[in-house]
Structures are given as C-alpha cells and as structure tokens.
C-alpha cells in the first residue's frame with residue numbers, strides 16, 4: 150500500500166499545470182482531490198512519475214449562473230455541489246447526486262473534474278451529468294479550449310476523451326428547474342458505491358436517464374428514453390432500461406441482478422420524477 154516514488158509539483162495556475170502536463174507526457178498526472186488517484190497509486194495501478202497538484206487552484210472552484218446553463222469549475226468539490234443554492238434551484242438532480250457520493254470526508258475532497266476524468270462506471274456524478282446533457286470544457290496547450298458533449302466523453306473502461314496534455318476546466322449543465330428528476334442509488338451499506346444507480350430527468354419535453362455501474366463506462370438508458378419519447382407507459386419504458394447495457398458480475402451482484410435493479414430503479418425514478426412535476 151505504498152506508492153512508487155514520484156516527483157511532486159504544485160501548480161500555481163491552470164496554465165502552469167497544463168504546461169507541466171505537456172512537458173512530461175504520460176509521466177505526469179494531475180492531482181485534484183486525490184481520492185481516486187492516491188488509492189490507485191497505493192495499489193500500483195497508477196505509477197505516475199510526476200504529480201501536478203491542482204487542488205488549490207481556487208479560481209476553478211465555482212458554481213455560476215451562465216444564462217441557460219450553470220457553469221461549474223472543474224475543481225468544485227462534491228460538498229460544494231451538495232449545498233449550493235443556485236444548483237439546488239436550477240439543477241437539483243446534480244446537487245442531490247453529489248450528496249450520495251461516498252462519505253463526508255470524500256465529498257469534502259473529491260472534485261467534479263476528478264470524478265469525470267477518472268471515468269469510473271461506478272461513479273455517481275457522471276450518470277447525473279449524462280442525464281442532464283452536460284458539456285465539458287477541456288483546456289490544452291496555449292490555453293486552447295474545446296467543448297466535449299458528455300455523450301462523447303467516456304471512451305472506455307476508466308478512459309476519457311481528454312488528451313494527455315489537457316485539463317478539464319469547466320462543466321456546463323443546462324438548467325432543469327421545473328423538470329421532474331430522481332436519483333436512485335442501490336447499495337448494500339450506507340455511503341458505499343452503487344451496485345446500480347439511476348439518474349433521471351423527465352418532463353417539460355426532456356428525458357435523460359443515466360446509469361451507474363451498468364457497463365464499462367457511465368452510460369444512458371437509450372432504449373428506455375426512446376420508449377418514453379414514443380409514448381410508452383412508465384412500466385414498459387422501465388422494462389427496457391437494461392437494453393444495450395453490459396453489466397459485469399462481481400461479488401456484489403450477478404449480471405442478471407444488475408439488469409433487474411436497473412429496471413426496478415428506472416421505474417421508481419420515473420414515478421418519483423412524475424410526482425415532482
């Protein structure tokens with residue numbers, strides 16, 4: 150449980166961090182909250198030669214009203230999201246999903262950018278951001294930015310569309326006030342990771358269903374979404390919630406149990422979202 154030796158550099162700006170990434174190639178890793186990277190390093194599943202600490206870049210820690218969307222700095226912590234009044238009013242699904250991440254210590258350190266860049270299919274916020282159709286902003290060499298629709302961000306198991314020398318700097322979330330929503334997380338112990346989770350917005354002409362732990366990436370329940378758009382009943386739509394997914398079997402659940410959970414949780418989520426509109 151002791152990581153391999155590494156060099157530590159504290160970045161004094163995002164530009165500095167990105168320049169360090171560019172200079173070191175695949176040797177360097179950003180350190181944000183450290184709650185995913187450090188466990189990986191202790192297990193020697195990640196062996197970066199250089200850690201670029203961005204955890205204190207307070208200018209990337211914000212939740213702002215940006216007209217039709219809420220802009221969130223990549224270093225905003227889960228706890229910030231959980232208690233933010235603008236988010237509670239405009240994107241309550243995200244605030245609520247953040248309150249389900251781990252325990253208070255984890256929420257006070259972990260960041261929205263870290264959880265996205267880590268791209269763990271068992272994470273809660275990626276599913277919520279998929280349901281909400283968020284756009285991610287990546288900044289690269291020379292300050293060049295590009296917008297990545299979240300549907301194109303998760304490219305494989307723990308893999309994202311970020312280039313080695315890019316930093317995730319902002320998350321843009323379309324406002325969803327007045328849209329029904331629900332977050333359902335099934336775990337065996339309070340504050341544990343989800344065995345399966347569902348993040349859902351439905352109503353006011355919008356439908357988005359994100360699934361936690363139903364494949365090698367965070368993904369959307371596209372079959373259920375299209376059934377709803379074609380006027381299917383909630384029961385029929387929930388009945389196809391696992392279509393197109395590839396859940397794994399592990400000590401917590403078999404593949405079939407996860408599929409069953411996805412169908413049950415989507416049904417519950419649709420009912421709860423309906424009661425909220």
Ligand SMILES: Cc1cc2nc3c(=O)[nH]c(=O)nc-3n(C[C@H](O)[C@H](O)[C@H](O)COP(=O)(O)OP(=O)(O)OC[C@H]3O[C@@H](n4cnc5c(N)ncnc54)[C@H](O)[C@@H]3O)c2cc1C
Pocket residue numbers: 178179180181182183184185186187188223224249250251252255258259260261262263264266267271272273274311315316317318340341342343
């Ligand atoms: C005990 C425990 C329980 C947990 N339970 C849950 C849970 O129930 N649900 C859940 O969703 N999560 C859970 N987590 C994960 C937690 O939310 C992490 O904080 C989060 O996944 C990673 O965020 P971080 O800021 O700590 O990232 P870090 O660990 O610092 O970084 C993770 C990865 O992202 C990269 N990175 C970080 N920031 C950026 C950026 N801005 N741009 C580009 N790359 C970046 C790093 O280089 C690294 O590869 C748990 C963690 C622990 C330790």
